[in-house]
Amino acid sequence: MFSELVFVEKDFLISNKVEYREYQINIAEKVRKKNSLIVLPTGLGKTIIALLVIADKLTTNKGKILFLAPTKPLVNQHKTFLQSFLKIKKDLISVFTGEVPPKKRINLWQENTIIISTPQVIENDLVSRRISLNDVSLIIFDEAHHATGKYAYVYINEIYQKQNENAHTLAMTASPGNDLEKITEICKNLSIEHVEIRTKHDADVKPFVHEIHFSWKNVKTPEEFSYPLLLLQKALRDRLKQLKDINVIDSASVSSINKTKLLDAQKKIQAEIRSRLNPPKILFTAAASQSEALKLLYSIEILQTQGVQAFKHFFQRIQNDANKKSGSKSAKNLIADTNVLDALASISTIKIEHPKLDEVEKIVKDQLKSNSSSRIIIFTHYRDTSKMVYDRLNDIEDVKPIRFIGQGTKINDKGLTQKQQKEIINKFRRGEFNVLVATSVAEEGLDIPTTELVLFYEPIPSEIRNIQRRGRTARKKPGNVVILITKGTPDEGYYWASKRKEKLMHTELERIRSSLKRRLEIHSDSELFQIKEKTNQTTINSYEANANNILKIIVDHREFRSPVARYISKQDVEIEPSQLPVGDYIVSSRIGIERKDVNDFLNSLLNGHLFNQVKRLRDAFSRPILIIEGDGLFTKRNINHNAIFGCLVSIMVDYGIPIINTKDEVDTADLLIVMAKREQNKDQNKSVALRGDKNMMNMLEQQQFIIEGFPQISSVIAKRLLEHFGSIRAISNADEEELQQVQGVGKKIAEDIHRVINEQYQIN
Numbered sequence: 062m063f064s065e066l067v068f069v070e071k072d073f074l075i076s077n078k079v080e081y082r083e084y085q086i087n088i089a090e091k092v093r094k095k096n097s098l099i100v101l102p103t104g105l106g107k108t109i110i111a112l113l114v115i116a117d118k119l120t121t122n123k124g125k126i127l128f129l130a131p132t133k134p135l136v137n138q139h140k141t142f143l144q145s146f147l148k149i150k151k152d153l154i155s156v157f158t159g160e161v162p163p164k165k166r167i168n169l170w171q172e173n174t175i176i177i178s179t180p181q182v183i184e185n186d187l188v189s190r191r192i193s194l195n196d197v198s199l200i201i202f203d204e205a206h207h208a209t210g211k212y213a214y215v216y217i218n219e220i221y222q223k224q225n226e227n228a229h230t231l232a233m234t235a236s237p238g239n240d241l242e243k244i245t246e247i248c249k250n251l252s253i254e255h256v257e258i259r260t261k262h263d264a265d266v267k268p269f270v271h272e273i274h275f276s277w278k279n280v281k282t283p284e285e286f287s288y289p290l291l292l293l294q295k296a297l298r299d300r301l302k303q304l305k306d307i308n309v310i311d312s313a314s315v316s317s318i319n320k321t322k323l324l325d326a327q328k329k330i331q332a333e334i335r336s337r338l339n340p341p342k343i344l345f346t347a348a349a350s351q352s353e354a355l356k357l358l359y360s361i362e363i364l365q366t367q368g369v370q371a372f373k374h375f376f377q378r379i380q381n382d383a384n385k386k387s388g389s390k391s392a393k394n395l396i397a398d399t400n401v402l403d404a405l406a407s408i409s410t411i412k413i414e415h416p417k418l419d420e421v422e423k424i425v426k427d428q429l430k431s432n433s434s435s436r437i438i439i440f441t442h443y444r445d446t447s448k449m450v451y452d453r454l455n456d457i458e459d460v461k462p463i464r465f466i467g468q469g470t471k472i473n474d475k476g477l478t479q480k481q482q483k484e485i486i487n488k489f490r491r492g493e494f495n496v497l498v499a500t501s502v503a504e505e506g507l508d509i510p511t512t513e514l515v516l517f518y519e520p521i522p523s524e525i526r527n528i529q530r531r532g533r534t535a536r537k538k539p540g541n542v543v544i545l546i547t548k549g550t551p552d553e554g555y556y557w558a559s560k561r562k563e564k565l566m567h568t569e570l571e572r573i574r575s576s577l578k579r580r581l582e583i584h585s586d587s588e589l590f591q592i593k594e595k596t597n598q599t600t601i602n603s604y605e606a607n608a609n610n611i612l613k614i615i616v617d618h619r620e621f622r623s624p625v626a627r628y629i630s631k632q633d634v635e636i637e638p639s640q641l642p643v644g645d646y647i648v649s650s651r652i653g654i655e656r657k658d659v660n661d662f663l664n665s666l667l668n669g670h671l672f673n674q675v676k677r678l679r680d681a682f683s684r685p686i687l688i689i690e691g692d693g694l695f696t697k698r699n700i701n702h703n704a705i706f707g708c709l710v711s712i713m714v715d716y717g718i719p720i721i722n723t724k725d726e727v728d729t730a731d732l733l734i735v736m737a738k739r740e741q742n743k744d745q746n747k748s749v750a751l752r753g754d755k756n757m758m759n760m761l762e763q764q765q766f767i768i769e770g771f772p773q774i775s776s777v778i779a780k781r782l783l784e785h786f787g788s789i790r791a792i793s794n795a796d797e798e799e800l801q802q803v804q805g806v807g808k809k810i811a812e813d814i815h816r817v818i819n820e821q822y823q824i825n
Contacts, residue, residue: 073116073148079109084265088257089113095255096230098205098248102261103235103532105269108139111201112146114231115175119149123227124198125170128177129214131204132502133158133468133479134486139177139203149174157182160479163638167191180213185621187220188630189638194221198229205232208250209243215250216627222252223631236528273531277544277556278424280416282365289411292404293361299400300354307347323355334696352391357401365550366519367446368415369408374445376405378472384809385773387667417518417545418453424543425496428514429459436489437496440530441518444474444500450518451498462496463489465503470820504529517544520556524563612737615639615647625656628730634737642766643681646733649740653682656729659691663698666708669775672716677766679716686736687712687720690729694722764789772813778805793818 067081088099089110101107115126128143130136136156144151155169157178163186170176170192186192194200200221208214221228232251237244248256261270282290294315301313309326310318330348334340356379364372382392395401421439428435441447447464454462463485468476477485482502489497497503504526515534521527534540546552613635616626621638630636644653655678657665665671678685695702712718723729767789768779785803786792792800792814800811 069113071113071116071120073119074112075146075148078146079112082106082109082269084259084263084269085110085113087265088259089117091257092231092255093117094229096228096252097255097257098232098234098237098251098253100234100237100256100258102259102266102270103528104271104537105259105261105266107203107233107235108142111203111231111233112143114199115143115201116147118199119147119174121198124196125173126175127183127194127197127200128175129180129183129200129202129217130177131179131207133179134482134502135203136177136179137479137483138486143175143177147175157186158479163189163191180217184213184216184627185638187217188621188626189636190630193224194228195224197221197225198227200228200230202230202232202251205234205247205251206237208232208247211624218251219631228252235532236524238524271537272539273534274539274541275544276541277546278420279546279548280420281548282550283413283416285411285413286364289404289407290361290364292400292407293357293364296395296398296400296404297354297357297361300350300357303350304347304354307343309347309351318354318358320355320358323351323358327351327355331693331696335693339702340696349390349394352389353395356391356395362551363443364408366415366417366547366552367443368418368449369411370414370449371443371445372408381472381809387664387773414449414453415547417547418450420545421450421516421518422453422457424514424516425454425460426457428541429495432513433459434492435495435513436492437514437516438503438512438533439496439498439516439518440503441498441500442521444471446518447498447500448474454496454498460496461494462498463494465489465497465499467500467502475821501526503533512540514541514543517542520544520546520552520559522555522558522562524559524565527559527563611635612734612741613637614733614737615641617641617645620645620656623656624726625730625733628727629733632730632734634734643677644685647682648733648737651683652686652736652740653678653684654686654688654733654736656688656690659689659694659697662689662694663700666700666705667698668773669777670769671708672711673766673769675712675716675718677762679718680762685716685718687718688723688729688732689720690723691725768792771817773810774814775805778803778810781805 068077069079069081069086070076071079085106088101091097092099092110093114099107099110101110111128115128118124118126128139130139136158140154140156143154147154153174155173155176157166157169157176159179159182161169161182166182166186170186183192187194194217200217202208202214202218205214208218218230221230230251230253232247232253237247247253259266261267297315297318298313301310301315301318304310304326305313307330309329310322312318327348330344330351334344334348337344360372360375363375379392379395382388383396425437425439428437439447439450441450444466447466451462451464454460465482465485466474466477468478468482470476485494485497488494512534515531517530521530531542534542544556546556612633614629615637616629616639618638618640620626626636641647645656646654648654655674662671665674675687678687695705709720713720721732723732764783765779768774768782771779774782781803782792782800783789786795797808797811797815800806800814801808806814
């Protein structure tokens with residue numbers, strides 16, 4: 062360590078703020094011109110390296126800088142960090158999240174120098190063509206291990222490379238995993254040319270690595286849990302025997318089964334169903350048994366490793382599913398199983414909780430006793446467990462706990478807004494709270510340098526998440542990590558799995574350094590890192606667009622969650638986002654398209670909404686089209702084939718709507734572009750309009766449509782509600798007892814309607 066602190070002096074850096082560390086300076090110099098991936102242990106300043114590269118870009122004055130991070134708390138943290146270290150007007154640094162309106166984002170994009178954003182927002186703005194990346198000099202991809210599959214990072218970089226010939230990317234992660242193929246995929250997806258890897262054992266890094274003291278506490282499953290566990294295992298064994306009888310698993314022993322084997326069984330069953338024209342009933346029974354077995358296995362693990370409250374919450378969700386008309390057969394079967402019912406009855410009499418809670422209380426008390434100013438983070442895998450831990454600690458003197466959870470709202474558990482998350486972190490940092498009870502939302506990147514202890518309520522099998530969790534301590538000084546393990550349960554397997562994977566990752570990193578370098582050299586000029594549009598071999602080429610005619614497709618804003626809009630945007634098609642009253646896509650004034658993947662189609666069929674949607678589509682457009690996307694229409698749900706055929710025939714014959722089946726999202730996008738080209742090139746004066754040649758819904762239909770949007774409300778019940786109350790306003794003002802006066806509206810439906818109407822609106 063340096064005996065006297067030395068600071069980095071650089072244009073655009075505030076003086077005496079950035080401590081000089083040679084490895085950071087060296088890495089920043091090597092990555093400042095090449096598309097690079099930095100792999101550096103948590104707490105060793107990846108963000109400082111990004112800061113140095115940003116300062117260099119600002120010096121050259123060559124365009125905007127886009128800083129991407131996967132969570133909103135991390136986005137806000139980066140904003141605070143850059144404003145604290147950069148010699149730049151604070152109002153030139155802006156945050157983009159879903160809470161910033163699109164029109165405001167357009168203005169901020171034009172006016173600001175540095176944009177810090179979640180990737181999904183930038184992806185949506187690129188698809189909608191609100192922004193362009195042609196003047197962006199640098200994109201930083203934080204937590205770059207996410208850059209696989211369909212994650213937004215992949216699309217953003219693809220567009221960046223296409224729009225900007227001087228594209229420069231900087232990717233950062235502490236935990237890339239132990240798979241060379243996956244790391245290579247990340248490099249491909251982010252156009253990486255150069256990799257900088259450091260471990261805590263490297264000579265230039267070692268002086269700055271603070272020691273972490275690891276310990277684990279073993280606890281035993283309470284004796285009181287034995288009987289309900291025995292009943293649940295008996296129920297599970299019954300399902301396993303059914304699966305073994307048709308040879309999709311090799312043993313009916315509960316001790317030898319795991320999640321992976323049950324998921325493999327599911328694949329075998331579905332493949333067998335798809336291979337037969339008229340599958341026997343036993344296969345559908347097996348599919349239900351597999352789903353039930355998976356739920357039972359999960360419930361056993363929750364009771365063994367989490368406790369009674371978490372188990373009750375889990376089964377309450379199964380009960381809610383079973384009570385729905387469209388609920389899954391597996392949920393209904395479980396709730397009717399005598400072994401399960403006896404287990405639930407037994408659990409309702411248990412007066413104790415999981416012994417992990419006692420350990421949590423003891424560990425927290427001991428830590429605060431040894432250092433009253435300590436900050437402690439407790440990680441729980443399940444949100445229900447975080448509430449249970451918080452409730453236990455909240456009654457203890459000198460313990461000031463606070464939950465830190467995501468934004469999604471669950472039953473009786475409202476999520477945190479972005480503002481609330483930010484306030485909690487600041488108050489925890491200042492000591493207003495001294496225990497943060499967090500779910501996975503706190504695993505990535507939160508900079509809380511004074512945390513003395515990180516406590517795992519349970520081990521997790523992922524080496525990446527394991528590294529991220531413990532990286533919340535020992536950032537500025539030594540820290541402690543304690544892991545709670547329930548003996549003889551999956552806890553033990555997860556603990557050893559993560560240790561094995563992490564050991565393998567560290568072993569592989571040295572090999573990866575040289576291997577990855579060779580791969581990058583081999584592929585730098587090859588297709589692996591060339592992000593160019595391939596010639597589309599579909600029938601799109603059959604319809605050559607007029608050079609002056611820009612294709613446009615109107616897309617319902619909800620469809621932006623699907624990759625379809627993303628694929629369309631790559632084909633030089635203008636996408637106009639809109640809140641469509643009918644359909645998902647409009648390619649001309651007469652053609653409106655409803656897109657449903659197979660699961661959505663089957664769910665709409667079961668809950669009674671399908672034909673109302675089809676009717677409205679027919680009434681809105683003279684040429685309506687229904688797209689059913691994906692495979693498994695006759696195998697994914699236990700629905701009689703003739704019922705599905707009857708539905709399809711009715712849509713085509715009674716409503717006159719053609720049905721087209723597409724393979725996947727890319728197939729759907731290609732089809733939509735073909736239709737748009739054909740329609741818009743045939744008559745270049747033809748507009749793409751929100752309504753077709755036919756009239757839209759009349760007033761009665763609009764009122765019914767709104768009420769059908771409430772949970773579990775079919776067209777029949779919607780009519781009854783309107784007839785009973787007389788108006789939408791009266792329905793909204795009705796209490797739960799008044800709602801239940803309508804035939805078909807029970808207590809559960811009334812509660813759901815009341816909650817939808819009165820719940821505070823929160824943007825995810």
